[in-house]
Amino acid sequence: MTPVCYTKFKSMSKLSRDDVLKLAALSKLRLSDEEVEKLQMELSEILNYVEVLNNVDTADLEPTYQVTGLKNISRADEVKDYGYKTEDLLKNAPVVKDNQFKVKRVL
């Protein structure tokens, strides 16, 4: 297993204003100045708290992503009718045109 770089880990616990803005952009969230300031503090505090894991010896252990051991549940590649109706699936859409979701132009 690749050893975790602890020095890098320590230094990144405090987030800068730019870090917060970058995360907001990645998250597709537009934040007010007030929110940015508050999140900068709160996120740093949360990240400081989870740093306790840094001191845990996890040599020889593999990460767990799934707890029941199930793998690759598959079924035949056939269209199956679950009773979902197109009009019901579209009824919550902000804009529908010709039975399709209409979004602002992409290109």
Added chain:
Amino acid sequence: MEDWAPLARIAEKVRSGELKASDLVEKSLANIESNGEYDALISTMPERARQRAADIDQAPKGRLAGVPFIAKDNFLAFGGKTTAASNILRPFEAPYQSTAIDRLEAEGAICVAKANLDAFAHGSSTENSDWFVTKHPKDKSRVPGGSSGGSAAAVALRLAPFALGTDTGGSIRLPASFCGVVGYKPTYGLVSRSGVIAMASSTDVIGPLARSVEDAALILDVMSGRDELDSTTIDKDEAGYQEISKDIAGKKVGIIKEYMAQGLEPGVESVVRQSIEKLKSAGANIEEVSLPSLPLALAVYYIVCPAEVSSNLSRYDGQRYGYSSGDAANLDQSYELSREQGFGAEAKRRIMVGTHVLSSGYYDAYYKKAQTVRTKIINEFSEAFQQYDFLIGPVTPMTAFKIGAKTADPLQMYLTDIMTVAANMSGNPAISVPAGEAENLPVGLQIIGPMRGDRQLLGFAKGFEALT
């Protein structure tokens, strides 16, 4: 108000014609009406409930014939809106229904209302609901716990005989302990999550909040098992969950040492110690056991959960359903404004933390490290269950706290889950059973079972319930 009979008894009387489903629905709706001041519910669906009751009265059948129930508002349900208590889903009407509700309905149960929660189930008090705060049934200045706080309060107030909740880090057990009802978190994968709004998919489970362990076992029996709409589901126990042994005598029980040393409120500690004495008197072999990594589970959770939240909430983009900002000039702005205006503070906080711990350069140090510590927690549970049939401890260090007491500091709110999250990280089944009171507020005992040991755990919990 007259209390509800056990579920099996209600259904039996409906099948025999002694009780009418329609009367049960009216009773539930009347209870709801007269308890509005607690804000336990977001919406009711009287029209559909009355129609279903009328249909059932025509030809009553099913193990839950005519039994009204309430679903947390993150379950997709017909007959009304499904909002997850979030602004972004304010106008949402479910185009299909959750498997859990489908299975309950197939046995004759009737969903009458949707319960309040912390928006998207992010919280421990319902104070993060974008609608309102649910008040504690015994003291309106306090929270009912969360995130399934509306469901727990609804059952404690007898609005319906049972309610559904979801438990990602303790969201069934914590409010069950606060409100004095039974709250059951099954083994991960045992109940299909199809049609339930996802929070953290590697730990989300569905379970009942009920007035007795027996009722919880019946509900689990009806809901559990594989579902082709949720490929993470596991097979149910062949023997089901209803024929359960209440034996306490001879059971080997470990008291989780780390949970008893966590700065418990004295009243909570006293109830837990009394519970231990009762179990000992009933013949259980009890000793303290150390699982040293369990207190780390909260830090693991606050990496893994936001990571999965940031991924699961990316679908709310204002294009296909939910709130969509009308102010956008282009597609990117439409995403950003819809999410900015639609998400509350806690959802944003978790999306941001999750995005950070998953981002390039930080993934190994945070996410992978957390998932590796998760393995350590799982290993400690597995070792403990080689020696013990069950593990016990408090559900949370405290009783129901005052509204507003923890809202200023997100970390203080997160700490309420410190004793419940480990079972979510490992997948083990766990239950909160009412064990007593501290200064007139309920306290639950947490009992944790081995993976897939739901039937045994429910039996032991029923035995304990009989001692209190």
